[in-house]
Amino acid sequence: MKQSFGIKVLGCTVGAGMVIGTLGSVVPAAPALAFGEAGPASPVAVWQRAAVDYDKVPNVQGGFSFTQDQLTPSDEMFNLFGTAATAICAKPGYAFDEVSREEYFVNVGGNVEQVYSIGLDEIERMDKQMKQMRCTCGMSANIAMASVTGVKVSDIVEMAGVGAGVNTITFKDKDGYGLPMPLSYVMEKDAMLVYQIGGKPLPGNERLQVWIPDTVAKYFTRAVTDIELSVSEEVPEVEGPDMDQRAKVSILNTVSESFKVGDLIAFEGYADDCGTQVVAVEFSLDGGETWTSYDTTSSNTEDWVYWHFDYVAEQPGTFKLDVRAVTEDGTVSPLASSVVFEVEA
Known part of the structure; x- marks a missing residue:
């Protein structure tokens, strides 16, 4: 039996x-x-x-x-967003005040041909990508596997135009948190700005997260509000x-x-x-x-x-x-x- x-x-x-x-x-x-x-x-x-x-x-x-x-059950993943301690991926959590799609904007700037802002409602009208992807902590045993929906970071960056010599990209939240990464790495990995996990919108003021294949979760900035392109003397390394x-x-x-x-x-x-x-x-x-x-x-x-x-x-x-x-x-x-x-x- x-x-x-x-x-x-x-x-x-x-x-x-x-x-x-x-x-x-x-x-x-x-x-x-x-x-x-x-x-x-x-x-x-x-x-x-x-x-x-x-x-x-x-x-x-x-x-x-x-x-x-x-896949990790969606309900289990979203339970984390209801805590004030921490959620999946980068940066400890904070109180989640509801933010509508119409109120949520991402600013693309730095060394670009044209600085611009794009609203979440417009992002959701772009060509969407659906992908199965892991989110794994590099400092503990924590891991999740999810079906995510969003847009390619490359599509967002192309709208601004990359300036000469740009080799670094940083995704930042409203508090300025973000870790610099090689622009080539992010493009090659087909990084995504994710607005749904398991077919459900992200809660509260999260709305957008960065997800990058084969990359530890500390680079998965939550509640992205700014994408900054820059020229670094030394291209930052992505830690495993x-x-x-x-x-x-x-x-x-x-x-x-x-x-x-x-x-x-x-x-x-x-x-x-x-x-x-x-x-x-x-x-x-x-x-x-x-x-x-x-x-x-x-x-x-x-x-x-x-x-x-x-x-x-x-x-x-x-x-x-x-x-x-x-x-x-x-x-x-x-x-x-x-x-x-x-x-x-």
């Missing part, structure tokens, strides 16, 4: 992003193995074994599959995630009941590295002494890897499943994800 944990997608706020269901303990991950292999861990992994004497299953086997079109936030992985199951020997237990979660391909997802049921690796080299880098792992309980006991990811450049999740479950005779 197949049984699943109760799935609970969390909408918590930590730092500048959104937590999507990181359950159980988070522990340092041991070095990776080649695809399909299961073997002993290196000494680096020894200390991660829990003090609790969990029952162990070496070289755990199960059914594995993954997709890349699973902190090293301890590479190869993010999480189990999204919560334990709602115990299971019986012979039950097929369905786990699911995600793995992602913000633009670097995830080439494997690995599982351990013996505290990291052995890992079994499943190939995800057919995945793209634009979307997270949403994995499913089905395990048939073969013996009673208390077990801890650990999961980690491996990227194409050899990075192994510094923080693995774990969940504990009970199997009865």
Whole structure:
């Protein structure tokens, strides 16, 4: 009989992003193995074994599959906008006073041929783009995957005309917050000014956000009011995630009941590295002494890897499943994800 944990997608706020269901303990991950292999861990992994004497299953086997079109529920994302603490993406939140489309304008200026302002109502009449895109915090485990609607930044910039030597673009909010980025980077990534997430307008005075593929959330300026083009002596670098936030992985199951020997237990979660391909997802049921690796080299880098792992309980006991990811450049999740479950005779 197949049984699943109760799935609970969390909408918590930590730092500048959104937590999507990181359950159980988070522990340092041991070095990776080649695809399909299961073997002993290196000494680096020894200390991660829990003090609790969990029952162990070496070289755990199960059914594995993954997709890349699973989205974060829109309601969970918009719950964040109702808080005064922080919302998804860049800059801590503030009180949201309602601003109508007719009252919302974006100013395009700096080193341009023609300074101009454009209203949100006019932006919404432009050629719209719809895209599935991730928003991931570079300093925490927070991540979300959403369907966004908006316009290309390139279309907005072309209306102003780029001045000679311009190499930098900065998206700013009403308080002047914004991080400079290379203009070429923003154009090549097909950055968007987003006015809908999951088909719903952004709330309050947000109205417009910058979304950029394969880019950490601190560059996703919220409530954009100004786009500034400039010439920098040194082109700013776009920073990626902190090293301890590479190869993010999480189990999204919560334990709602115990299971019986012979039950097929369905786990699911995600793995992602913000633009670097995830080439494997690995599982351990013996505290990291052995890992079994499943190939995800057919995945793209634009979307997270949403994995499913089905395990048939073969013996009673208390077990801890650990999961980690491996990227194409050899990075192994510094923080693995774990969940504990009970199997009865």
